[in-house]
Amino acid sequence: MVLFLQDGDRRELEKKAKEEGRLPPGQSLTLKWPVLHYGSVPTFDEAKWDFNISGQVAAPVKLSWKEFRALPQTEVTSDFHCVTRWSRLNNAWKGVLFTEVLKLVTPKPEAKHVLVLAEEGYNANIPLEDLQRSNVLFAFEHDGVPLTGEHGGPLRLIVPHLYAWKSVKWVRGFVLLDEERLGFWERNGYHAYGDPWKEQRYSEQ
Ligand SMILES: Nc1nc2c(c(=O)[nH]1)N[C@H]1C(S)=C(S)[C@@H](COP(=O)(O)O)O[C@H]1N2
Numbered sequence: 172m173v174l175f176l177q178d179g180d181r182r183e184l185e186k187k188a189k190e191e192g193r194l195p196p197g198q199s200l201t202l203k204w205p206v207l208h209y210g211s212v213p214t215f216d217e218a219k220w221d222f223n224i225s226g227q228v229a230a231p232v233k234l235s236w237k238e239f240r241a242l243p244q245t246e247v248t249s250d251f252h253c254v255t256r257w258s259r260l261n262n263a264w265k266g267v268l269f270t271e272v273l274k275l276v277t278p279k280p281e282a283k284h285v286l287v288l289a290e291e292g293y294n295a296n297i298p299l300e301d302l303q304r305s306n307v308l309f310a311f312e313h314d315g316v317p318l319t320g321e322h323g324g325p326l327r328l329i330v331p332h333l334y335a336w337k338s339v340k341w342v343r344g345f346v347l348l349d350e351e352r353l354g355f356w357e358r359n360g361y362h363a364y365g366d367p368w369k370e371q372r373y374s375e376q
């Protein structure tokens with residue numbers, strides 16, 4: 172009975188989200204927060220953790236956890252769309268804007284692409300200008316509580332306007348590139364860009 176009523180609520184909210192143009196084509200609304208990733212949840216060891224910016228920059232930068240947490244913080248609320256067809260709306264993220272982190276390096280003029288790096292070799296490619304949007308951030312808090320390990324804690328990237336495989340969990344840095352280098356899912360059949368509003372789920376090949 173309780174489940175039935177909750178699903179009624181969900182459907183009402185889903186209808187509203189569709190009417191408001193908040194739900195991309197082929198997506199359904201979830202009120203829960205599914206956990207989805209490849210591999211196992213890495214353990215966080217502050218002493219070993221660092222954040223690296225390299226590639227097409229004047230000089231590479233390495234930050235400790237303390238240094239990263241000392242950067243200016245922002246809160247951004249955004250929607251989250253997974254290619255497996257669920258969307259979660261109104262997520263309140265707290266963290267450091269990508270543009271704030273980028274200020275720490277001097278990108279070379281040819282830096283146009285980014286490969287975002289995570290624990291255990293996971294990565295995702297994103298154009299630099301997409302990461303420079305005002306709602307793209309490295310988050311360590313969600314809806315007022317610290318990110319749990321299974322949701323990407325201590326730190327994950329959030330890129331609301333692309334499918335959620337680009338929102339890299341357990342992020343450890345990024346490489347600026349002069350040409351596109353495909354990431355983990357992008358090499359395995361997912362679309363290189365991944366716009367949910369255009370249903371760019373899979374690559375054409
Ligand atoms: N490091 C890493 N980040 C990742 C993934 C992954 O497998 N590894 N999966 C992505 C996918 S497909 C989705 S839908 C979201 C899921 O985030 P959530 O588990 O917090 O809902 O994380 C993304 N970030």
Ligand SMILES: [Mo]
Nearest residue numbers: 253254335336
């Ligand atoms: Mo996903």
